[in-house]
Amino acid sequence: MKHYRLSFLLLIMIILFLQQFGYSQISNPTTEWSLWMGSHYTGLQDYTLKVAEFDRGVEGFVPELRLDWFRYSKTGNLRFKGYYYDPKRMNFSFAGQYTPWVKASARYQSFYRQNQRDLLANLSAREATDRTGAQPGGKMLTSEQLNPEMGVGFRRQEIQTNLEIRLPGMENIKIFASHRSIFEKGQEEHIQIMHCATCHLTSRVVDLERNTHAVTGGVEADLGKIQLSYKASYRTFSSNVEPFEAFFDTAQHPVNGTLVEEFSSRNIFSGESVPMNQYPETQKLSHTLKAKGKLGKGSFLAQFVNFSAENTVDLIDPNITVSGNLKLKGNYGNLRLNYPLFKKSNFVLRGYYGRFENDPINIDVPPWREGRPAGDLDIFDWTRYSNFTRTELKGSGEFIYQPSRKYRLNLLAGIETRERDDYPFEGAKDKTTTLQIKGGIKYRPTEKFTGRLSLLYKNIDNPFAPYKHMFERPGYAGADSLVPENGAPAIYYYQRDALRYGDITSLPAQETGVQLKLSFMPQKTVNFTVGLNASMAANSDEPELDFKKTSLQPLLGLNLIPSDKFAFYSSYSYLLQTQNGIAAVAMMDG
Amino acid sequence: MHYGSLYTETDYEVKSHILNGTLSYQLMPSVALNVQGTFSKSSASFDPVEMPQTPLRTLAEEKIHLANYDYSTIHSYSDLDYQFLNLRLGLTYAISKIVGWDLVIDYYDLTDNQGYVYGVESGTFYVIRTGFSIYRSGK
Numbered sequence: 001m002k003h004y005r006l007s008f009l010l011l012i013m014i015i016l017f018l019q020q021f022g023y024s025q026i027s028n029p030t031t032e033w034s035l036w037m038g039s040h041y042t043g044l045q046d047y048t049l050k051v052a053e054f055d056r057g058v059e060g061f062v063p064e065l066r067l068d069w070f071r072y073s074k075t076g077n078l079r080f081k082g083y084y085y086d087p088k089r090m091n092f093s094f095a096g097q098y099t100p101w102v103k104a105s106a107r108y109q110s111f112y113r114q115n116q117r118d119l120l121a122n123l124s125a126r127e128a129t130d131r132t133g134a135q136p137g138g139k140m141l142t143s144e145q146l147n148p149e150m151g152v153g154f155r156r157q158e159i160q161t162n163l164e165i166r167l168p169g170m171e172n173i174k175i176f177a178s179h180r181s182i183f184e185k186g187q188e189e190h191i192q193i194m195h196c197a198t199c200h201l202t203s204r205v206v207d208l209e210r211n212t213h214a215v216t217g218g219v220e221a222d223l224g225k226i227q228l229s230y231k232a233s234y235r236t237f238s239s240n241v242e243p244f245e246a247f248f249d250t251a252q253h254p255v256n257g258t259l260v261e262e263f264s265s266r267n268i269f270s271g272e273s274v275p276m277n278q279y280p281e282t283q284k285l286s287h288t289l290k291a292k293g294k295l296g297k298g299s300f301l302a303q304f305v306n307f308s309a310e311n312t313v314d315l316i317d318p319n320i321t322v323s324g325n326l327k328l329k330g331n332y333g334n335l336r337l338n339y340p341l342f343k344k345s346n347f348v349l350r351g352y353y354g355r356f357e358n359d360p361i362n363i364d365v366p367p368w369r370e371g372r373p374a375g376d377l378d379i380f381d382w383t384r385y386s387n388f389t390r391t392e393l394k395g396s397g398e399f400i401y402q403p404s405r406k407y408r409l410n411l412l413a414g415i416e417t418r419e420r421d422d423y424p425f426e427g428a429k430d431k432t433t434t435l436q437i438k439g440g441i442k443y444r445p446t447e448k449f450t451g452r453l454s455l456l457y458k459n460i461d462n463p464f465a466p467y468k469h470m471f472e473r474p475g476y477a478g479a480d481s482l483v484p485e486n487g488a489p490a491i492y493y494y495q496r497d498a499l500r501y502g503d504i505t506s507l508p509a510q511e512t513g514v515q516l517k518l519s520f521m522p523q524k525t526v527n528f529t530v531g532l533n534a535s536m537a538a539n540s541d542e543p544e545l546d547f548k549k550t551s552l553q554p555l556l557g558l559n560l561i562p563s564d565k566f567a568f569y570s571s572y573s574y575l576l577q578t579q580n581g582i583a584a585v586a587m588m589d590g
Numbered sequence: 591m592h593y594g595s596l597y598t599e600t601d602y603e604v605k606s607h608i609l610n611g612t613l614s615y616q617l618m619p620s621v622a623l624n625v626q627g628t629f630s631k632s633s634a635s636f637d638p639v640e641m642p643q644t645p646l647r648t649l650a651e652e653k654i655h656l657a658n659y660d661y662s663t664i665h666s667y668s669d670l671d672y673q674f675l676n677l678r679l680g681l682t683y684a685i686s687k688i689v690g691w692d693l694v695i696d697y698y699d700l701t702d703n704q705g706y707v708y709g710v711e712s713g714t715f716y717v718i719r720t721g722f723s724i725y726r727s728g729k
Contacts, residue, residue: 028729029729030727030728030729031726031727031728031729032725032726032727033725033726033727034723034724034725034726035723035724036721036722036723037721037722037723038692038719038720038721038722039719039720039721040717040718040719040720041717041718041719042715042716042717043714043715043716043717043718044713044714044715045713045714045715046712046713046714047709047710047711047712047713048713048714048715049708049711049713050700050702050708050711050713051674051698051699051700051711051713051714051715052698052713052715055715064719064721116707116708116711117708118707118708119707119708119709121709122667122707128658131658133658470595470597471594471595471597472592472594472595473594474592474593474594474646475592475594476592476593496592499594544597545599564616565615565616566613566614566615566616567612567613567614567615568611568612568613568614569610569611569612570609570610570611570612571608571609571610571611572607572608572609572610573607573608574605574606574607574608575604575605575606575607575608576603576604576605577603577604577605578601578602578603578604579601579602580599580600580601580602581599581600581601581602582597582598582599582600583597583598583599583600583636583639583641583661583664583665584595584596584597585595585596585597585641585659585661586592586594586595587592587593587594587595587596587646587647587650587651587654587659588592588593588654
């Protein structure tokens, strides 16, 4: 609530500043305004959470109001725009400028979003003890809506203020500051998934109150041939809703309720209330340096960004310890050079380097089968390494040649590498390298015809793929056969991790694409367009899947403007996408 | 008892038609008509899963006595089939140089022929809006 008030205070201060400053500095002004007053009726029929997702979902009449007020002269201007649609949707903005010293604006925007609720209807099944399905067995999956009558959705309000100042005698230097707050308040759906001993899912409606605040400040200097700027940004995210406690089912035999100690010892939660739906509280700080200017006959643009972010909330669950002072940090930079190699040509060189480090998370969970025979195994503690810890490099060169207005050619060649330090395991340095070539031509022999054609080819070495996840080897006999570990009474499911294989992905290793667009204008009143976008992608890296994906999209457009009283615009597109994939089924009876 | 994974390839297909149109007509010097429409029809589906009869499948289905593995409906679990229609009719009347009146009707209709996570999402939503506007300008 404190941040909420502060944001509104900033909004009012900017408006008062603009109002006072603008009225005193704008001389001999002209004022224009328009006012719209009316009403709208909203009608809803059947299920409207999807079709009216961004409506507040209330039938009936609501008054509606729109005002645009503009006061201007040669020395500056002031503008107020306001739109009230309904109690949850409205926007107001106030902006002013006193040339060239001060420029400021304030904006408020509100809308509502209705969300749909997962019915969990497809999450209900029970094994049968005969092949006809007539006799129910023990293993089952059940689901439950705890608040089926309640809807979910939230109102989003945003306040934004901006201020730019130039000091007398230092017109080449601009100081700027801005602020942005986003408040989201309403209800959301939370789905609780009980452990596999009961396979019970529950859905409940919980309060939602998320706040994001960002402040930015910086300076820009125009030094003639070069412009420099520095910007610092600080952003926070938090939730005002406390985690709630929900009961986890007691782990037991699903039909006769026995074996509680054994089943419970295999789960982290059993027969206890657990805090859940905890939001992170994040803070992010970034610094941006930018430079642009002339370089001989060409120009350049360079940018460097340093950022760090952290979550300051510790997990409150007593069963799990997440240790470490966790941070995400990174540095990245871009460089773009434009240089005309010869007359009517341009060469664009682009470069990028980025290094990101996301601290690994150490997770300490209770021992497996605590207090049971051959139990107390501390085998599920693990370190979750992030594949966001990576180094990225990108480089490309593009040659553009336009000898006349009739045609233009461009050719681009580029390379991109992404090396993930700890994927799929610590120190593995999984690397994806992408090479691409892109070419295009625009041909316009007369005003009656314009043709554009572009072609793309990409070769991706080692596209990102889940690691050893898709399939399991049988494991019941031979070299793969599993046996109980450490004197345990049975083979447990976690042991089957050793049998998993298959790095299947739907990301391509080769990709080709073509885009064609032809526009005809036989008369000035008629315009006809035909086009085609097509692409084909493939990946044969894994023996289990010869992946192929195709996309075909023809386009048609017809515009008629026979007179200044009549205009007709139309377009049609058809999209056909095909791809293959794997259907995998685990053969198991428990 | 576990007997590992059975797998096979299947194809997935997405089809989508999108039609847009806008018509503007100045009926009289003071009356303008505007009609806009968008219609889309989209569907997505898998081909039926035809699991090959491998020795592993035969063994697993024999050993897992009570299982009745049926692959014939797996492909339909995530079928999608939507139609969406949006129509807008707008009429403006300039009563004088500074006063105008307008009427706008927005109509949205979604037809869901499959129903999935959220159930059948078919529904209709419309907004009828009318009001007067005033324009002023001066020193």
